[in-house]
Structure formats: C-alpha cells, structure tokens
Amino acid sequence: MMYIVFIxxxxxxxxxIGFSSKPSPVYGGMSLVVSGGLGxxxxxxxxxxFLGLVVFLxxxxxxxxxxxxxxxxxxxxxxxxxxxxxxILSAFLVGLLMxxxxxxxxxxxxxxxxxFYFGGLGGLVVLGEGGxxxxxxxxxxxxxxxxxxxxxxxxxxxxLFVSIFIAIEVTRKRY
Amino acid sequence: xxxxxxxxxxxxxxxxxxxxxxxxHLMSSxxxxxxxxxxxxxxxxxxxxxMNFTLSTTVPLILLVFAACEAAVGLALLIMISNTYGLDYxxxxxxxxx
Numbered sequence: 315m316m317y318i319v320f321i322x323x324x325x326x327x328x329x330x331i332g333f334s335s336k337p338s339p340v341y342g343g344m345s346l347v348v349s350g351g352l353g354x355x356x357x358x359x360x361x362x363x364f365l366g367l368v369v370f371l372x373x374x375x376x377x378x379x380x381x382x383x384x385x386x387x388x389x390x391x392x393x394x395x396x397x398x399x400x401x402i403l404s405a406f407l408v409g410l411l412m413x414x415x416x417x418x419x420x421x422x423x424x425x426x427x428x429x430f431y432f433g434g435l436g437g438l439v440v441l442g443e444g445g446x447x448x449x450x451x452x453x454x455x456x457x458x459x460x461x462x463x464x465x466x467x468x469x470x471x472x473x474l475f476v477s478i479f480i481a482i483e484v485t486r487k488r489y
Numbered sequence: 490x491x492x493x494x495x496x497x498x499x500x501x502x503x504x505x506x507x508x509x510x511x512x513x514h515l516m517s518s519x520x521x522x523x524x525x526x527x528x529x530x531x532x533x534x535x536x537x538x539x540m541n542f543t544l545s546t547t548v549p550l551i552l553l554v555f556a557a558c559e560a561a562v563g564l565a566l567l568i569m570i571s572n573t574y575g576l577d578y579x580x581x582x583x584x585x586x587x
Contacts, residue, residue: 323496326531330500330524334507339516346520346527349500353531356493360538365549372553373527377560381523384564385516388571401512409503416499420492451538455546463547470554477558481565 319359324417326352331409335402338393339385343378350374364452493535501528515570515577519563526556 329349333342350373358366396402419425459467504524511518533549536542567577574581 320492320496323493327496327500327503330503330528333517333520333524334503336507336510336512336514336517336521339514339520342517342520346524349524350527353527356497357531357534357538360535362534362538362546365534365538365546368550368553369527369530372557373530377523377557380560380564381520384567388516388567388577390576413499416495420495451541451543452534452546454543455537456550458544459547459550462544463551466547466551470551473558474554477561481561484562484565485568 319356322352322355322359324413326356327413328410331406331413332396335396335405335409337395337399337402338390340389340393341395343381343385347374347378350378362452364450364456368456494532497528497532497535501525501532504528511579513578513580515567515579515582519560519567522563523556523560526552526559530556 326349329345329352332345333349336342350369354366354369357369394402396406504521507521508518508525530549530552533552534546537546537548570582571577
C-alpha cells in the first residue's frame with residue numbers, strides 16, 4: 315500500500331504511451347481520460363484535493379468533452395486500435411519496455427549522477443501532513459488568484475476573451 | 490530525485506515525441522499536445538504541494554487556462570481542415586510544396 319502512488323504513476327506513463335503511439339483519436343481520447351484520472355489520484359495523494367477536482371472538472375469534464383465530440387465529428391469508418399495495426403502495437407510495446415526497464419533500474423538500488431541521487435527511498439516515504447494543518451495549501455492557492463495574483467487573473471481572462479474571437483475568426487469562411 | 494517526478498517527466502517526453510511524429514490524423518497530435526499540458530499540470534501541482542510553496546499552487550490553474558485557450562484555437566483549425574477536406578488526414582495538407 316505504500317507503493318500505491320508509484321504504481322499509479324507507472325500506469326500514468328502507460329496511459330501516455332497508449333495515446334502517444336497514435337491509434338485512432340477515439341482510443342487516444344479514452345487513454346488520455348484514464349491518464350487524467352490517475353494524475354488526479356497522484357495529486358490527491360500529496361494532499362491537493364482542490365487541484366485534483368480541477369483536473370476532473372475542468373480538464374476532463376470540459377476540455378475532453380469538447381475533444382470527444384470533435385473527434386466524433388471528424389472520425390473515420392473503421393478506427394484503428396492498438397491490436398489492429400502492427401505499427402501502433404510495436405510503438406506501444408517499445409514504450410512499455412522502456413518504462414519497465416526504467417522501473418527496474420530505479421528499484422535496483424541507489425544511483426548517483428553528477429550529484430543527483432536516483433532511486434533512494436526519498437520519494438516514497440510519505441512525510442506526515444506536518445506544519446500546514448490550518449492552511450489548506452491548494453485552496454489558498456486558488457484563492458490567492460484573486461488577491462495576490464490579480465494580474466494573472468486579468469491576463470487569463472483577457473486571453474480567454476481574445477481566444478473566443480480567434481476561434482470565431484478562424485471558422486469564418488472567406489472566399 | 491523521487492520516482493514520481495521521473496515518471497511524470499518521462500510522460501512529458503513521451504507525449505512530446507508523440508506530438509512531433511505525425512501519423513494519419515491531425516487530431517492525434519492535438520491529443521498529444523493535451524497530454525503535454527496534463528503532465529506539466531501534474532508536475533507543477535506536485536512540486537508546489539510537496540515543497541509547501543503555498544502561493545505557487547496558483548501556477549497549475551493558470552497553466553490550465555492557457556492550455557484551454559490553446560486547445561480551442563487548435564480545434565478551430567482542425568474544424569476548418571475537416572470542412573475543407575472531409576477528414577483531418579495530414580496528407581491532405583499539401584498546398585505548400587517546396
């Protein structure tokens with residue numbers, strides 16, 4: 315149970331290999347949704363419940379839904395999956411082999427490369443939620459967007475506004 | 490360096506390679522771009538939370554806003570390609586021949 319976050323991050327990488335080996339976008343979108351859910355789990359294990367919720371609501375529930383119906387609009391009759399084409403299957407297996415070899419190299423002990431120590435038990439031992447028990451860190455980060463980060467908010471709002479106009483202008487037919 | 494950060498950075502590199510290598514669909518490259526944004530969000534959130542940089546938990550939210558804008562513009566371009574050519578195959582984009 316101690317290694318559950320590590321297993322989740324390995325499955326996260328396997329999901330990334332799944333859509334990066336370029337099957338038909340229908341299956342790629344499904345793999346991205348699975349990776350998004352696992353990423354939410356990884357973030358929540360470090361105490362970021364607000365940011366995990368943001369991943370599910372905004373990223374998966376907003377952006378992936380838009381990608382989903384755009385894929386449904388521009389898709390082909392026989393979508394190719396990981397098992398139907400040898401190119402996709404071999405890309406997936408090469409990525410999987412690389413990930414498994416990296417995991418085995420990490421778990422084989424501690425290595426050092428130019429001052430960085432890989433493979434120790436530093437990342438897996440979960441330190442207690444010490445110190446900030448009365449300040450929820452990620453909620454206060456979201457709230458400080460309106461106080462300290464007001465300029466961030468203004469620029470992000472302006473960019474969203476301008477990107478609507480960009481989308482309208484791009485999709486207007488000009489003959 | 491902890492294991493989890495290495496896995497997430499590896500996921501970023503994998504989707505970067507996926508973005509740069511086209512197969513038949515343009516939509517697959519846009520999905521790999523979204524994967525890059527997701528891995529950057531996860532890495533930012535984990536670093537801000539584990540190092541207790543409370544104020545920089547704003548950064549993943551801002552990153553997500555910019556990723557949404559970028560996805561909107563990318564999808565608008567894909568829609569125009571799909572309207573002109575019927576499908577979003579990359580081999581249809583052959584007007585520029587040099």
